[in-house]
Amino acid sequence: MKTKVTTVDGKIHLINGHPEDYMKQVNGLGVSRDMTIRTMAGQKIKMADIMMMQLAKE
Numbered sequence: 001m002k003t004k005v006t007t008v009d010g011k012i013h014l015i016n017g018h019p020e021d022y023m024k025q026v027n028g029l030g031v032s033r034d035m036t037i038r039t040m041a042g043q044k045i046k047m048a049d050i051m052m053m054q055l056a057k058e
Contacts, residue, residue: 001016001017001018001055002014002015002016002017002040002055002056003015003016003017003018003019003022003053003054003055003056004053004054004055004056005037005039005045005050005052005053006050006051006052006053006054007045007049007050007051008049008050008051009049013039013040013041013043013045014039014040014041014056015037015038015039015040016040018055019053019054019055022037022053023053032047034046034047034048035047
């Protein structure tokens with residue numbers, strides 16, 4: 001399962017896991033603004049920079 005993440009600068013990243021799992025883990029996007037996640041390409045993204053998370057079509 002992969003999640004497509006869109007950031008405020010318009011870039012799209014892929015991360016491993018289901019979007020609902022990330023939302024449960026961080027209690028929503030606004031609560032954990034300082035948390036960072038690592039994409040499948042090895043880049044780090046701050047939760048504050050994420051606009052949208054959705055299930056990626058494989």
